[in-house]
Amino acid sequence: SYELTQPLSVSVALGQTARITCGGDNIGNKNVHWYQQKSGQAPVVIIYRDNNRPSGIPERFSGSNSGNTATLTIRRAQAGDEADYYCQVWGSSTEVFGGGTQLTVL
Amino acid sequence: QVTLKESGPALVKPTQTLTLTCTFSAFSLDTSEMRVSWIRQPPGEALEWLARIDWDNEKFYSTSLKTRLSISKDTSKNQVVLTMTNMDPVDTATYYCARMSPDSGSYFDYWGQGTLVTVSS
Numbered sequence: 001s002y003e004l005t006q007p008l009s010v011s012v013a014l015g016q017t018a019r020i021t022c023g024g025d026n027i028g029n030k031n032v033h034w035y036q037q038k039s040g041q042a043p044v045v046i047i048y049r050d051n052n053r054p055s056g057i058p059e060r061f062s063g064s065n066s067g068n069t070a071t072l073t074i075r076r077a078q079a080g081d082e083a084d085y086y087c088q089v090w091g092s093s094t095e096v097f098g099g100g101t102q103l104t105v106l
Numbered sequence: 107q108v109t110l111k112e113s114g115p116a117l118v119k120p121t122q123t124l125t126l127t128c129t130f131s132a133f134s135l136d137t138s139e140m141r142v143s144w145i146r147q148p149p150g151e152a153l154e155w156l157a158r159i160d161w162d163n164e165k166f167y168s169t170s171l172k173t174r175l176s177i178s179k180d181t182s183k184n185q186v187v188l189t190m191t192n193m194d195p196v197d198t199a200t201y202y203c204a205r206m207s208p209d210s211g212s213y214f215d216y217w218g219q220g221t222l223v224t225v226s227s
Contacts, residue, residue, distance in 0.1 A: 033214075035153075042202060042217040042218065042219055042220055043153065043202075043214070044217075045213055045215055048207070086152070086153055088155075088213065088214070094166060094167075094168060095155040095158065095212070097145075097153040097155060098152075099152045100153065
């Protein structure tokens with residue numbers, strides 16, 4: 001079955017750029033979606049189909065996808081960006097989530 | 107406005123069967139390209155996709171759990187039902203239902219609030 005690998009945690013200084021990776025076999029050939037989950041809340045999609053932002057999601061959030069790695073980039077990180085982030089793809093007849101990355105804003 | 111809400115027992119005993127209902131509004135599972143999934147999240151752990159049902163009644167299941175899962179829909183009631191057999195304490199989790207965006211791309215655009223299910227004797 002298809003697997004997605006994310007770092008357990010990423011730290012970023014306030015106002016700097018955070019990058020969260022999502023690794024998978026030839027993931028560049030798949031549509032990758034990213035979700036933000038704040039404590040006690042349901043996940044919210046922040047990037048869909050590699051690099052598209054739903055309405056209401058700040059331009060500070062962007063995505064890219066190539067080869068074996070997809071990347072979520074958060075520019076000008078804010079305290080309110082502290083959350084867990086998950087990538088998701090359609091694998092081999094199943095949906096697949098990455099293991100999640102906890103983002104800490106220092 | 108699209109909404110989804112999960113309902114079901116908060117506590118089940120080991121070996122029992124869990125039945126969860128997702129009641130949704132502002133869309134129909136009769137409409138082409140509509141899909142609803144169930145996803146769970148054990149306390150402090152990652153999201154885990156469980157099952158999906160599509161507008162045409164096609165069904166997909168997690169490889170590791172497919173022998174225990176069954177998903178169905180009642181379009182007249184705007185509901186999707188998930189059953190999971192032989193519950194175990196490791197199945198303790200918040201269970202979410204979520205709609206997949208009807209445009210191409212298979213992402214979850216709306217989620218329910220989740221319902222916590224505890225498995226304990």
